[in-house]
Amino acid sequence: MTSAPHPAFAGRTFAAALFDMDGTLIDSTPAVDRAWSQWGTEFGLPDGFRDGMHGKPARGLVADLLPADRVEEGFARVQALELVDLAGITVLPGAAELLSGIPEPRRAIVTSCTRDLAAVRIAASGIPAPAVVVTIDDTVLGKPNPDPFLEGARRLSVDPRDCVVFEDAPAGLAAARAAGCATVGVVGTHRAGQLDADLVVESLADVRLIFTADGFSFAV
Template identity: 40%
Template sequence: MPTPSITVRGLLLDMDGTLVNSDAVVARVWRGWATEQGLDPEEVLRVAHGRQGHLTMATVLPGRPVEQNLADNRALLAKETADLDGIVPVPGAPAFLAAVEPLPHALVTSADRGLSTARMGAARLRMPQIRITSEDVSASKPDPEGFLKGAAELGFAPAECAVFEDSGAGIAAGLAAGMPVVGIGPRAAAHSPTAHVPDLEAVRVEPLQDGRIRLSFHG
């Protein structure tokens, strides 16, 4: 979609699918869980991207006890944190993180602190100094709470921050927060982000003299 540029003051970065390609691990863990529950693994995976695990479970198994979902979620998180096979950076992620290092930015992820540390480390990516993880919010994406907290941590109004996201839940959260959203990768295109690019190689980050950040896109 043609959006020549977006100018903001802060950047809010999702992790899985945006900076880190963890699809192989996510597919392994969630296909196993779906099969155990007698569910269609592909249908569960369509829901799982970008959400906290217990919310995915509540969505695909409505009426299931919350305690059971939370217990299953703890078990799956342990599996995901231990399984780092196949985790790689999204194309352009190392250069993108280098470009934004001196600029106001934060990680906003549905992962917990342990999982985000493990995956960023496995992909050999720098962890942003500010990060909002599942421990910091009361509601998962598509609720905007995480992105609103990220903007507050950076000290900017929501509309002054751009979100980078790959999932439908994450894009919905960013838009609900009143922020422009840069959709990354093939999953993002169907969810009407403000701009869409195939990966981070297609994003140019330009600091402006007044302290703002201009994002431009190609590809």
């Protein structure tokens, strides 16, 4: 490919790409909404209780919504609901092509899902899963803290400052910035104006990478 790199990343070569999963690689929104809606009804919560919470770990959301003595019960219940509701989970445009085109040592998924939930959603979507998948079970703190992306970079043996993160949610983008990564915001669960990123794209189908011996650069 002979296109010039995108101005946001002009002159930069990246060692690895770290991908959020839900809302970035796959569309699980209908399943998530069904599971959490049922959960909210069971726990007597008002409509709209999850507004603004996309991209954050479930345990933290539950802790914000329920008394401390019900958090473990509530977390276990929402996990049970999400693990069995996989209907309608699909791969988002360009996601499979972009992910599969990046060499294995240079790609990872970094998600706020638990390990079990990530596994069933990856399987349901048919996304080409990389060898490295970092979940909320792998770090003490989740997004918007930098820990998940720092762990993803560590597992790939690269400096997080040489990584680019693909994210659809403000919490994930905040985590990526805190980790020192470059950021690409993907429109979908949030509008472009809500995404504070180095580059914002309508979908991963708009992303083109130029591969070199040292990694890759952008031609968007």
